[in-house]
Amino acid sequence: MQTQGLSGITLRTLKQRLDEAALPYAEVSLQDGLSIVIWQRGGRIFGPFKGEDTPTIGFINQAFKDPGEFAELLAANQWNVGGTRTWISPELQFHISNRFDFDGSYSLPSELDPGNYTLTQISSQEWQLSQQVIMDTRILASGEKHLSIYQSVRSIQDPLRKLPGYDQLRPSYLFGGFEQAFTLVDDQPNNISSAIWTLMQLNPGGDLYIPTTTPAMFEFYRDPVAEPYHTVYPRHARVKLTGNRQFKLAYYSACLTGRLGYFRQIDSETAWLVVRNFFNNPSAEYTEEPPLAPGRNGQSIYVYNDDGALGGFGELECQGQCVGGISGLTTISEQMQVWCYTGHPQTLRKVAEILLGVQPE
Numbered sequence: 211m212q213t214q215g216l217s218g219i220t221l222r223t224l225k226q227r228l229d230e231a232a233l234p235y236a237e238v239s240l241q242d243g244l245s246i247v248i249w250q251r252g253g254r255i256f257g258p259f260k261g262e263d264t265p266t267i268g269f270i271n272q273a274f275k276d277p278g279e280f281a282e283l284l285a286a287n288q289w290n291v292g293g294t295r296t297w298i299s300p301e302l303q304f305h306i307s308n309r310f311d312f313d314g315s316y317s318l319p320s321e322l323d324p325g326n327y328t329l330t331q332i333s334s335q336e337w338q339l340s341q342q343v344i345m346d347t348r349i350l351a352s353g354e355k356h357l358s359i360y361q362s363v364r365s366i367q368d369p370l371r372k373l374p375g376y377d378q379l380r381p382s383y384l385f386g387g388f389e390q391a392f393t394l395v396d397d398q399p400n401n402i403s404s405a406i407w408t409l410m411q412l413n414p415g416g417d418l419y420i421p422t423t424t425p426a427m428f429e430f431y432r433d434p435v436a437e438p439y440h441t442v443y444p445r446h447a448r449v450k451l452t453g454n455r456q457f458k459l460a461y462y463s464a465c466l467t468g469r470l471g472y473f474r475q476i477d478s479e480t481a482w483l484v485v486r487n488f489f490n491n492p493s494a495e496y497t498e499e500p501p502l503a504p505g506r507n508g509q510s511i512y513v514y515n516d517d518g519a520l521g522g523f524g525e526l527e528c529q530g531q532c533v534g535g536i537s538g539l540t541t542i543s544e545q546m547q548v549w550c551y552t553g554h555p556q557t558l559r560k561v562a563e564i565l566l567g568v569q570p571e
Contacts, residue, residue: 216413216476219270219292221245221259227280234329236337240365244386244550248363250329251284253339254293255363258386258550267474267482267550268293269411269523289323290520292411294548296361296392297322298343299407299529300498303350309501312432319345336364347402350497355404355534356397364389369487369549370564379560383553389545396533396540403497403535408546409514410486410526414453416474418513418526419568421446421467429500429509432458439515446568449513451524456517460500460509464492470511472526473562473570481555485565486526487547494531 221237224247228235234250246257259266270292273279283291298304304322308315327341339361344354366387370376392406420426426447435457441448449459451472468490475481490510499507512527528546533539549565551558563569 216265216267218265219272219274220263220265221247221257222262224256224270224274227274227277230277231280231284236329236331238335238337238363238365238388240386240388241368242384242386244384246363246386246388248329248337248339249293250327250339252289252291252324253296253327253341253361254291255388255390256293258388260384260552267413267472267484269413269521271521287320287324289318292523294408294410295323296359296390297407297409298345298357298359299405300350300403301407302499302501303347303402304345304355306501307348309349309504312501319343321345332362336362338362342397350499351402351535353400353402355400355402357404358395358397359406360393360395362391364391366547370561373564379557382557383551383561385549385551387547387549389547391543391545392530393541393543394530394533399534399540401535403495403532403537405497405532406530406542406544408528410484410548411523412451412472412484412526413474414451414515414522414524416451416472416482417570418449418451418470418472418524419446419562419566419570420449420461420470420511420513421567422461422465423467424465427462427465429460429503429506430457431460431500431512432456432514446566449515451515453516453522453524454518455515456519458512458514460498461511462508463490463494463496463510464508466490466511469566470526470528471562471566472524473558475555479554480552481558483551483558483562484526485549485562486528487549488528488530489544489546491531495535495537496529497532497535498529
């Protein structure tokens with residue numbers, strides 16, 4: 211199988227680096243021989259992987275290829291390791307000190323990432339990541355936020371398995387799915403809002419599809435773009451993840467369905483489809499704001515495209531419901547699913563049509 215557009219980091223290489231550095235992790239078997247790796251440091255999820263020696267669709271930092279470069283990555287406390295990570299939003303509240311100088315004032319709290327996660331096995335197919343954080347706030351609030359973050363990760367079933375015609379589709383793809391069950395606790399309730407924010411780094415070269423109930427309503431967070439990077443259709447938006455031009459978009463929750471997916475064709479016989487399913491709740495408070503548009507919030511899906519400076523990747527992002535502040539809540543529990551398919555491109559187009567209402571081009 212060709213690997214153009216993929217990082218080249220295999221499961222074998224990933225585990226070798228982690229083992230060499232004696233860094234705790236867990237490998238979780240999914241369906242059809244696929245697997246993911248949960249890394250305690252930073253609470254990352256890598257994969258899914260199709261065997262030991264096939265690169266994944268997920269972006270992984272090239273430093274994993276070399277022991278020396280990997281050691282430097284760790285020593286620098288670099289966040290950009292790849293995989294799927296969990297942060298806390300709003301970014302403007304915890305990462306930025308000057309909204310009109312986003313890059314110049316950016317500072318990721320080390321308490322959050324890499325943080326101080328504990329990785330615990332719950333069962334043969336379920337693991338839990340947990341940590342407590344105390345973070346200073348900026349711009350949108352003042353004071354400290356005390357939070358407990360719990361994330362259980364487990365294998366889940368193919369959502370298509372009950373459908374008529376499943377037996378005809380099934381031979382042409384492999385499936386691996388996992389669920390992230392989050393609990394966010396406001397340990398010292400106050401008027402500061404906080405929410406789970408999941409970010410999945412992806413290798414570029416494909417298209418991200420966002421189903422909508424109307425033509426997408428969105429905001430540019432970084433560097434506006436138009437076609438061919440971003441195209442709005444009557445019932446979905448399409449974003450090309452190229453890894454060579456920086457931009458970031460956010461979509462208003464009221465016109466979203468709670469699903470988005472990334473389709474990447476590798477060659478004439480192989481493609482990947484990654485679908486994120488989450489509870490999109492327009493009645494909830496989504497308090498993140500565009501840096502240059504104070505007060506304009508309510509978006510629950512975000513897409514980021516790197517310009518190559520950080521390695522060249524795209525990000526599929528979504529946010530959960532918040533605790534604290536205007537929400538009046540002290541605890542939120544919610545589940546988010548990731549459904550991963552690899553197989554014949556035409557079959558995966560049919561799968562995307564079922565799950566997203568869009569057939570990729």
